[in-house]
Amino acid sequence: MSKILITGANGQLGKSIKKLEPDFPAHKFIYTDIQELDIVNKPDTEQFINFHKPDIIINCAAYNQVDKAEEESEIARKINVDAVSNLSSIAAKKNLAFIHVSTDYVFDGRSFLPYNENDKPNPLSSYAVSKFDGEKEALKYGKKSIVIRTSWLYSPYGHNFVKTIIKYGNERNSLNVVNDQVGTPTYAADLAHAILLITEKNDTLNKPQIFHFSNEGIASWYDFAIAIIKISETDCLVNPVGTSEYPLPAQRPYYSVLNKKKIKGFLNINIPHWLSSLEECINLIKHSDHEFK
Numbered sequence: 001m002s003k004i005l006i007t008g009a010n011g012q013l014g015k016s017i018k019k020l021e022p023d024f025p026a027h028k029f030i031y032t033d034i035q036e037l038d039i040v041n042k043p044d045t046e047q048f049i050n051f052h053k054p055d056i057i058i059n060c061a062a063y064n065q066v067d068k069a070e071e072e073s074e075i076a077r078k079i080n081v082d083a084v085s086n087l088s089s090i091a092a093k094k095n096l097a098f099i100h101v102s103t104d105y106v107f108d109g110r111s112f113l114p115y116n117e118n119d120k121p122n123p124l125s126s127y128a129v130s131k132f133d134g135e136k137e138a139l140k141y142g143k144k145s146i147v148i149r150t151s152w153l154y155s156p157y158g159h160n161f162v163k164t165i166i167k168y169g170n171e172r173n174s175l176n177v178v179n180d181q182v183g184t185p186t187y188a189a190d191l192a193h194a195i196l197l198i199t200e201k202n203d204t205l206n207k208p209q210i211f212h213f214s215n216e217g218i219a220s221w222y223d224f225a226i227a228i229i230k231i232s233e234t235d236c237l238v239n240p241v242g243t244s245e246y247p248l249p250a251q252r253p254y255y256s257v258l259n260k261k262k263i264k265g266f267l268n269i270n271i272p273h274w275l276s277s278l279e280e281c282i283n284l285i286k287h288s289d290h291e292f293k
């Protein structure tokens with residue numbers, strides 16, 4: 001049995017891991033968010049880990065407000081860099097596995113081919129720089145450190161693009177969505193499943209490494225929005241617009257498709273196409289008798 005500490009457990013990924021707990025009966029999970037464990041506070045974090053003695057730490061906590069990070073870079077760095085350093089160094093000291101999640105936004109998007117794990121990052125925004133620096137902290141200390149980069153995460157929980165498009169689609173007659181930024185949507189349940197499969201390989205982890213994980217396929221935000229409107233049977237017109245027509249504080253990569261060959265080989269898995277996972281998520285939202293928070 002492995003004891004797994006989840007930080008940031010009230011977020012999309014944390015809640016998606018919790019939902020999968022019954023499929024991993026050999027694990028005991030400890031779920032924490034900032035109320036129980038503020039990972040920015042190193043002494044508290046170390047004390048918590050000393051007391052609960054996990055075998056594995058999965059860091060689902062993050063500062064994810066891409067545009068706001070342009071003016072709140074210090075706060076973003078505390079959570080995305082300093083706190084990661086705290087967890088990673090404590091995990092290394094105790095020889096625990098440390099699984100940390102990063103983003104496709106570490107790349108500048110000038111490629112025309114899916115990004116491999118060893119392609120050189122060149123983050124374009126304050127958020128992206130904080131996530132890239134966090135990766136370095138995650139990988140710096142221990143042999144059992146893993147960074148998983150993912151992209152365009154959504155789930156029935158919290159705030160995300162899928163829920164925003166459904167909401168605005170119900171309120172408005174038309175929406176403008178950018179069609180010149182291309183990547184891959186990722187259903188947090190699929191990412192959670194891959195991460196939990198990695199935990200089952202705990203005994204074989206012996207070097208710090210990066211994996212890329214998203215759903216299969218490629219889409220622009222416009223393609224993604226069209227699919228959301230169609231699957232959710234929302235009556236709203238989606239207009240394609242260019243990034244220049246929709247200026248935002250943080251620059252985003254134009255192309256951020258991730259190559260998943262490494263993780264598929266490591267876990268011996270097939271990854272669902274983004275459209276089939278999107279359908280699964282929207283059906284869950286539509287046919288559930290409670291509101292997802």
Ligand SMILES: NC(=O)c1ccc[n+]([C@@H]2O[C@H](COP(=O)([O-])OP(=O)(O)OC[C@H]3O[C@@H](n4cnc5c(N)ncnc54)[C@H](OP(=O)(O)O)[C@@H]3O)[C@@H](O)[C@H]2O)c1
Pocket residue numbers: 007008009010011012013014032033034035037038039040059060061062063064079083101102103104131150151152153154158
């Ligand atoms: N969302 C995306 O589109 C996306 C894309 C690529 C990569 N990622 C990465 O994927 C991972 C999971 O993302 P997510 O969407 O599940 O994130 P999320 O929904 O924003 O959840 C993050 C959780 O961490 C908590 N948290 C913040 N500061 C904390 C602290 N000091 N101590 C403990 N917990 C703290 C947050 O609490 P509050 O809500 O109270 O702040 C929140 O519950 C992150 O590493 C993220 O960077 C996300």
